Amino acid sequence: MTKNTIILKAKQIKQQQKTQAETAARERAAALEQNAEYKANAANIVTVQIQIAKNLAYKKPVKTEQALLKVLETERTQILKKLKVNPADLEPKYTCKICKDTGTANGKYCKCFTEIINKELNALSGANLNPKNTFANADLKLFKDNPNMQKAYKLMDEYCKTYPHTRSLIITLVGPVGVGKTYLVEAMCNALITRGFVTSFLTSFNFNNTCLKYHTTFDENKFTYLNSLLEPDFLVIDDLGTEPMLNNITKEYLFLVLNERLLNKTPTILTSNLMPEELIERYGERVYSRISDKQNATIVNLGIGSKDRNDLRHKK
Ligand SMILES: [Zn+2]
Numbered sequence: 001m002t003k004n005t006i007i008l009k010a011k012q013i014k015q016q017q018k019t020q021a022e023t024a025a026r027e028r029a030a031a032l033e034q035n036a037e038y039k040a041n042a043a044n045i046v047t048v049q050i051q052i053a054k055n056l057a058y059k060k061p062v063k064t065e066q067a068l069l070k071v072l073e074t075e076r077t078q079i080l081k082k083l084k085v086n087p088a089d090l091e092p093k094y095t096c097k098i099c100k101d102t103g104t105a106n107g108k109y110c111k112c113f114t115e116i117i118n119k120e121l122n123a124l125s126g127a128n129l130n131p132k133n134t135f136a137n138a139d140l141k142l143f144k145d146n147p148n149m150q151k152a153y154k155l156m157d158e159y160c161k162t163y164p165h166t167r168s169l170i171i172t173l174v175g176p177v178g179v180g181k182t183y184l185v186e187a188m189c190n191a192l193i194t195r196g197f198v199t200s201f202l203t204s205f206n207f208n209n210t211c212l213k214y215h216t217t218f219d220e221n222k223f224t225y226l227n228s229l230l231e232p233d234f235l236v237i238d239d240l241g242t243e244p245m246l247n248n249i250t251k252e253y254l255f256l257v258l259n260e261r262l263l264n265k266t267p268t269i270l271t272s273n274l275m276p277e278e279l280i281e282r283y284g285e286r287v288y289s290r291i292s293d294k295q296n297a298t299i300v301n302l303g304i305g306s307k308d309r310n311d312l313r314h315k316k
Helices: 003-032 036-057 063-082 111-125 147-162 181-194 204-216 222-230 250-263 276-291
Strands: 170-174 199-203 234-240 268-272 297-301
Touching: 003 036, 003 111, 036 063, 111 181, 111 199, 147 181, 147 297, 170 181, 170 250, 170 276, 181 199, 181 234, 181 268, 199 204, 199 222, 204 222, 204 234, 204 250, 222 250, 234 250, 250 268, 250 276, 276 297
Parallel strands: 170 268, 170 297, 199 234, 234 268
Antiparallel strands: none
């Protein structure tokens, strides 16, 4: 599935939600028409509304009609009350109140739309992003003894706000287990999803598996796997170094994906418990040359007390 196919699918889903909400509302209204009093009132309201429109077209006064409409509307409220019907139930109940299930708001994709895209991408990659892990929900007090982590949260928050205007196309966040790397990258993904960007979050295990599938599939689905890594606006590979090292796959495709995304100027974020020298040892010079490239990449040490601290600020 390519990004365009996913977008098309998301559009179909929104269209379906919209139709469903509107059909259900029409059906609820039609059911009410069984009631003679309601039906008569509804017909009167339409007649007066038409009269108002006509008068306006001929520049005639509408004061009497507007007063009558008000009376009819009050009557309607009373009838609905008697029938124990909530007036809001006659309106379509859209899945998304912001865009009324059109999928766009203020000239761009609505949040609900990018959420669908993200879900599809996650389904494809097998990842499970927690939507509650956001910068706003992050408790920086947890890092009161780790200034590197506090600084990283602020810088990454800023990074996501100004994305895609960034020079850091490959960011590698290194630090010990439990320092909070995964929460940080999930917050980044959620921030960008909210801004309408297509993001993909993968554990290194799932990344490895996706590459394995690409490598070993020889049908029409083959490129689906590679495209799911190359096409997202933003790709996270979490916990690099915990995946099994597969011959001809792990190192090779990590390089290919980093390199292709670099050429496309779409950022890739890596997290790892490994320190830079261990990353060179495991993935080789070629991969390391990409993640340590001074022009386009940044390695951020989130641990404390390490010698090879490479501060993000050098890139600002
Ligand atoms: Zn929406």
